[in-house]
Amino acid sequence: MSEAVPRIAQIPNLVDLFPDKVQPDTRPGYQGYLVGREHLLEVVQRLRDEYGYDYLSSVTGVDYLPEGKMEVVYHLYKTLGGPALVLKVQMPREDPRVPSLVPLYRGAEFQEREAWDLLGIRFEGHPDLRRILMWEGFAGFPLRKDWREPYFEEEAKPFKSRWPEGFVFRAEDRNPFGDNVQYPPGFDPETWTPPDDEAIYRVLKRASEEDDLHADTLVVNLGPQHPSTHGVFRMVVSLSEETILDLKPVMGYLHRNHEKIGERNTFLQNMPFTDRLDYLCSMSNNFGYALAVEKLMGVKPPERAEYIRVMMAELTRFLNHIFAIGFLLNDLGAYFTPALYAIEERELILDIFEAVSGSRMMCNYFRFGGVARDVSPDILEKVRRLVYDRLPRKVDEMDEFLTRNEIVRERCEGVGVLTAEQAIANSASGPVLRASGVPYDVRRAEPYSIYDRLEFDVAVRYHGDIYDRYLIRLDEMRQSLRILQQVVRDIPEGPIMTGKPQYQVRVPPGEAYGRVEGPKGELGFYVVSNGKPNPWRYHVRAPSFINLTSLVDMARGAKVADVVAILGSIDIVLGEVDR
Amino acid sequence: MTGWGILKSLWVTFKHLVVTYIEDLRYGKRRYFTPEGVEARRSSDVRGIFTVQYPEEKLPVPEAFRYLPFLIYEEGPDGEKQMRCTSCGICAKVCPPQCIWIVRKNDPQTGRPIPTPAAFYIDVDICMNCGFCAEFCPFDAIKMDHDYEIASYDRLSEHIYDLEKLAKPVTYYASIRPTDYALEEAARAQKGSAKKAETTAG
Numbered sequence: 001m002s003e004a005v006p007r008i009a010q011i012p013n014l015v016d017l018f019p020d021k022v023q024p025d026t027r028p029g030y031q032g033y034l035v036g037r038e039h040l041l042e043v044v045q046r047l048r049d050e051y052g053y054d055y056l057s058s059v060t061g062v063d064y065l066p067e068g069k070m071e072v073v074y075h076l077y078k079t080l081g082g083p084a085l086v087l088k089v090q091m092p093r094e095d096p097r098v099p100s101l102v103p104l105y106r107g108a109e110f111q112e113r114e115a116w117d118l119l120g121i122r123f124e125g126h127p128d129l130r131r132i133l134m135w136e137g138f139a140g141f142p143l144r145k146d147w148r149e150p151y152f153e154e155e156a157k158p159f160k161s162r163w164p165e166g167f168v169f170r171a172e173d174r175n176p177f178g179d180n181v182q183y184p185p186g187f188d189p190e191t192w193t194p195p196d197d198e199a200i201y202r203v204l205k206r207a208s209e210e211d212d213l214h215a216d217t218l219v220v221n222l223g224p225q226h227p228s229t230h231g232v233f234r235m236v237v238s239l240s241e242e243t244i245l246d247l248k249p250v251m252g253y254l255h256r257n258h259e260k261i262g263e264r265n266t267f268l269q270n271m272p273f274t275d276r277l278d279y280l281c282s283m284s285n286n287f288g289y290a291l292a293v294e295k296l297m298g299v300k301p302p303e304r305a306e307y308i309r310v311m312m313a314e315l316t317r318f319l320n321h322i323f324a325i326g327f328l329l330n331d332l333g334a335y336f337t338p339a340l341y342a343i344e345e346r347e348l349i350l351d352i353f354e355a356v357s358g359s360r361m362m363c364n365y366f367r368f369g370g371v372a373r374d375v376s377p378d379i380l381e382k383v384r385r386l387v388y389d390r391l392p393r394k395v396d397e398m399d400e401f402l403t404r405n406e407i408v409r410e411r412c413e414g415v416g417v418l419t420a421e422q423a424i425a426n427s428a429s430g431p432v433l434r435a436s437g438v439p440y441d442v443r444r445a446e447p448y449s450i451y452d453r454l455e456f457d458v459a460v461r462y463h464g465d466i467y468d469r470y471l472i473r474l475d476e477m478r479q480s481l482r483i484l485q486q487v488v489r490d491i492p493e494g495p496i497m498t499g500k501p502q503y504q505v506r507v508p509p510g511e512a513y514g515r516v517e518g519p520k521g522e523l524g525f526y527v528v529s530n531g532k533p534n535p536w537r538y539h540v541r542a543p544s545f546i547n548l549t550s551l552v553d554m555a556r557g558a559k560v561a562d563v564v565a566i567l568g569s570i571d572i573v574l575g576e577v578d579r
Numbered sequence: 580m581t582g583w584g585i586l587k588s589l590w591v592t593f594k595h596l597v598v599t600y601i602e603d604l605r606y607g608k609r610r611y612f613t614p615e616g617v618e619a620r621r622s623s624d625v626r627g628i629f630t631v632q633y634p635e636e637k638l639p640v641p642e643a644f645r646y647l648p649f650l651i652y653e654e655g656p657d658g659e660k661q662m663r664c665t666s667c668g669i670c671a672k673v674c675p676p677q678c679i680w681i682v683r684k685n686d687p688q689t690g691r692p693i694p695t696p697a698a699f700y701i702d703v704d705i706c707m708n709c710g711f712c713a714e715f716c717p718f719d720a721i722k723m724d725h726d727y728e729i730a731s732y733d734r735l736s737e738h739i740y741d742l743e744k745l746a747k748p749v750t751y752y753a754s755i756r757p758t759d760y761a762l763e764e765a766a767r768a769q770k771g772s773a774k775k776a777e778t779t780a781g
Contacts, residue, residue, distance in 0.1 A: 159677050163668035164692070166680030168700040168739055269675035272709035337592055344629050351621055351641075358645035358723065364709045372714065373643060385623040401591040404584035503673040503715040 011085055012051055018043055025088060029296070029510015029529075032086025037098050040089055044074075044104055052078045053085055055440070056105035056427055058513070058524050058541040059112055061119040063093070065145040070096045070121055073526065075513055075541075079424055079438055081445035084513060091121075100126035107427025110549055111541075118143040118259070128203055133252035133578060136195050139184030142257050149260065156534045157265055204238040205246035217245065220560065224253050228331055228564040231574030235551075235563060242559045247552045251545075254578035262538035267293055267505050267529075270538065272364040274525075277540060278576040279361055281320050283312040283353070284518040286366035291448055292514025292525035293368050296507050299498050305370040306450045307491040311383065312353070312365065313516070314480040314487070318391065319346045320519035321431075321473040321480075324571040325398060328470060331568035332411050338402065345394050348386060355379050368505055370497030380488065387484040395477050403471070412467035416554035416566035419464055426549045430521025432570055435472045436464035442517035456483050466562075469569040504533055511537075520544050520571055540579060544572035595627075602627030612636055642756050645710040645723035647703055648679075650745045651752050660746060663720035665694035670712035670721050678705035679712060699742045704734060719763050725755045 014022045014033045021039040025032050035043050047053040053076040062071045074087040089098050100123035101108040112123040113132040120141035123129055130136065140147050151171045153159050161167075183189065206217040223234035232253035238245045258277065262270050274289045275282035287309060294300070301309070326342030350360040356375055357365035365372050375383075402408050418428070423436040433440055439460040443451040459475035461468035509531040515524035521543030528537035547570050554566045603610055610616040617636050620629055631638055648670075652660040671679040682698035685691065713722045724747075731737040753760040 157677055158672040158674070162674075162677055162679060163671040163681045164666065164683035166671060166682055166700065167698070168680040168702065170702070170739075265675060266673075268673065268711070272675050272707055272711070341595070347629060348621070348623060348625075355641035355643055358641075358643040358710055359708065362708065364711075382623060390623050397591060401588050405588045406581055406584045409584070501714070503669060503711070 011083065012047075014043070014085075017046075025086075027510075029508060031511070032084075032088060034088050034090060037089045037091060040087075041099050041101075041104070044076075044087070044101060047076060047085065048104060052080060054424055055079050056101065056107050057084070057429075057515070057522060058526060058539075059101070059108050059115065060526055060539040060541075061096075061115040061121045061143075062528055062537045063119060063143065063145050065093070068093050070119065072098050072115065072121060073511075074101070075524070075526075077445070079440045079445075081440075083446055086513070096121040097124055098122070099124050100129075102126055105427060106422075106425045107546060107549055110546060114545075117141070118257075120144065130199055131252075133255040135252070136199070137184065137187065137192065139187075142260055143263075149257075155264070156532070157269060200236050200248050200250065204236065204248060206238060222560075222563065224250070229567065229574075230327070230572060233567075233572070233574055233577065235567070237555070237560065237563065239560055242561070244555050244558055244560060244563065247555045247563070249548050249551055251548070251574075251577050254574050256579070258540065258579040259538055263535055265535075266533045267368070267507055267535060268503060270535070271366065272362065274540075275362040275364055276575060277542065277579060278518065278520060278523075278544065278573045280323060280573055281316045281519050282361060282363045283316040283365060284516060284523060286363065287313050287449075288514055288516040288518065288523045289525045289527075290366040290368060290514075291516060292512045292527045293505075293507060295512035295514055296510055296527060296529055297368060297505065298508075299369040301370045302495045302498055303492050304374075304494040305496045305498075307487050308371050308375055308496065309366065310449055310451070310454070311375075311484060311487045311491070312356070312363075312371075314483045315349050315352065315383070317519040318477050318480045318484075319349045320571075321477045322346060322394075322398065324519075324568075325402070325470060325473055328466075328565065328568040328571075329402065329408070331564045332408065334407075338398075341394075341398070341401070345391065348390070352379060352382060352386075355382075367497065367501060369499055370495075374496050380491070383484070384488045387481050387488060392478075392481055395474060395481070399474055403474070408470075409467065411562070411565060412465060412470060412569075414463075414465050414467075415558055415562050416466045416469075416569060417464050418550050418554050422553050423464065423550060426553065427546050428521070428550045429543050429547065430518065431469055431472045431476065432521065432547050432550060434459060435461045435468040437462040442515055442522055446515070448514075448516060454483050454486055456480075466565055466569040469571075473571075507531070507535075515541070518543055520573070520576070521547055540576075542576045542579060544570070545577045545579070548572060548577065599627040614639070640725050640727075642758055644725055645713070646708055646727045647706055647724050647729065647740075648701060648712050648721050648745070649724045649747045650699060650742070651720055651722060651749050652746050653749050662695055662742075662746065663718050663749075664696050664699065665718055665720070666692075666696040666699075667694075667717070669715055669717065673711045673715050675709055675711065676705045676707050678702040678707075696742065699745060701740045701745060702738065703729070703740055704738045719767075722752055722756070 015024060021043060022033045022035050025034050055077040057077050058075040060073050062073060064071060070091050070093050072089045076085040091098060098121060100112055110132060112126055113129060115121045116123060116129055117131040117134050118141060201219055218239045220237050220239060221234060223229040224232040234250040236248045236250060261273060271286060274285040277285050322342040322345055326339035329338035330336060353363055354360045356373060356379055357363040418436050420437040423433045423438055437460060439458045441458040444458050456479045459472050459479055461472045507529040509529050511528045513524055513526045515522055523543055524541035526539040527535050530536045555563050612635060617631060617638060651663045655661050666681050666683045668681055671681050678701055680700040681696050684693045684695050684697035686693055710723050
């Protein structure tokens with residue numbers, strides 16, 4: 001009897017299930033299975049429907065230039081928990097085509113567009129395969145290994161021009177135009193009009209002819225320069241009177257090709273760059289990246305470092321959530337009173353980060369196998385006073401301040417609903433997923449660091465509206481404080497680093513996917529090493545980027561004034577969306 | 580009852596408002612424009628207003644604070660600057676945005692390198708204040724500064740710092756980071772005595 005019950009943590013042996021369609025990935029340091037592209041849809045559909053792999057976490061591509069191959073890498077999970085099932089599809093570089101998984105998992109939509117945009121992999125059957133981060137008409141695919149940026153100097157850092165004959169120059173002085181824009185041949189920026197706008201307007205749903213009132217459909221651009229979008233983010237909506245029929249997010253205004261920069265950097269040099277992804281939560285970003293590289297290197301941080309890491313990650317979660325609540329209220333029109341109350345608490349936490357790492361926001365605090373500096377007893381005392389005394393009081397105050405407020409409830413309850421099925425299919429993660437009734441938290445589903453030893457509950461709410469996304473952040477702040485109290489109580493003495501600090505770490509060849517439960521959701525880093533000092537591939541599964549897939553489901557049928565609040569409740573940071 | 584929630588919310592803001600004045604009365608003149616008052620406004624039991632009136636008031640930075648690197652020199656017996664830097668190039672290699680440029684000095688006769696920099700540049704527009712250079716320097720020669728007020732009128736002429744602008748005395752370093760300085764000096768003394776013991780024994 002018990003044999004028939006599938007064990008959650010067990011990965012099915014795909015070779016037995018799909019003979020001659022699937023083969024194990026036998027390259028040293030690699031895991032998972034290689035699937036022929038003609039069998040991909042069939043295999044994935046069965047995995048989803050029969051084996052419970054209902055959550056497509058990450059889709060990305062890798063350019064294996066020396067072998068003349070492209071590869072698409074899929075990370076599938078069960079929302080019940082357990083490790084990843086990694087699938088890969090290989091294809092020749094000249095003919096990078098693969099069937100799109102959007103019909104099975106809508107969450108693949110943006111990620112496949114990203115892989116098309118940056119690597120030129122064509123996803124057949126994708127409903128809207130346009131560039132997403134770069135602009136339409138951009139020349140080339142920047143993440144391909146043979147693509148070079150306008151300020152290109154060398155394939156990999158450190159650059160030879162810096163030492164021992166480092167005669168300084170400015171990169172822009174070497175560029176005859178004085179800027180870093182590269183145009184495709186025959187392109188005239190003076191006469192060019194962006195074709196992607198046309199494309200967006202065309203695919204937007206309009207009011208149907210049979211409508212009683214024959215109301216005209218109105219297309220409105222919210223953003224990119226709009227204070228409610230928390231940065232430069234644009235939403236194109238089609239409206240029937242005030243009701244939203246369809247919505248298309250447009251992003252990429254802050255795009256800097258973080259991943260290409262990451263592949264030019266050495267492994268360690270990447271650490272401060274991860275700070276700049278979600279610039280509110282640099283500690284969590286460090287955490288995810290450190291985990292991925294440590295998996296490859298096979299090192300484990302000492303006990304004290306683990307405690308410090310969790311302490312920093314939970315403080316980060318607290319400050320992110322209190323900040324998100326404050327700014328959600330800004331979006332609702334309670335201009336800056338709740339936000340400033342939130343910033344006060346954030347300020348005290350940032351003081352701790354500054355004392356520990358040297359910087360308030362760009363912490364750059366984690367190292368492979370530990371952390372950069374020890375936490376002194378007086379800083380620990382400060383944290384203790386905060387987490388035992390002040391912060392619990394302030395969460396309660398926030399609760400008293402907002403939760404029962406009729407205006408907040410009127411604006412939030414029942415607005416922007418995302419059902420559990422939609423949330424899973426859209427690969428939503430973090431508070432967005434859990435507010436829709438799916439108790440999925442990486443800290444519990446696949447515990448990392450010392451989370452398996454800590455006592456806390458996975459917060460979950462069931463309505464999936466803005467109000468629940470607000471409440472869940474309050475719940476999670478309380479759980480974070482619970483974790484912090486345990487950490488501060490139990491933190492052991494000892495070293496903070498395994499081995500000696502090195503500036504050139506040796507990373508054996510292979511791949512690793514490190515993921516953490518960041519404040520915004522599942523933050524994953526996919527790193528491929530070929531044994532050189534620089535990563536061959538470095539990919540970020542950015543939670544705010546993928547959570548935006550759900551925006552259209554939440555916004556459809558809502559009023560245009562609510563979109564601002566809905567976007568605020570997803571809690572995005574454009575530094576991470578656009579990367 | 581409808582409206583009760585709003586009243587409660589308003590009560591919270593009202594309390595915040597009143598507490599500000601209570602705290603002002605309680606502290607009196609000490610609350611603003613005194614180091615004590617600034618410290619009180621960032622402690623974990625602060626109530627009332629948090630605002631620090633920059634630039635009249637400034638938050639003191641913690642010792643770990645990092646903002647732009649500088650090079651340490653020691654003053655020789657007749658006042659000349661002895662750079663600690665040996666131009667080994669580790670900082671230039673570890674620098675993530677590659678903003679450090681070092682020209683190694685060569686002996687004019689033999690052409691062999693001398694362990695001191697001929698030129699040292701940091702493009703402060705590019706520096707991302709990560710602190711790796713200071714962290715991995717084996718000679719404690721490059722350290723992160725505390726001075727964050729570096730605005731200037733012309734970026735093209737002033738934002739590439741050269742050796743002269745980067746060099747700061749070791750006493751300055753000791754003043755901004757006393758704990759780190761004491762630890763490093765102790766380690767050096769130990770290393771030095773170990774070396775001495777080795778040479779006398781050998």
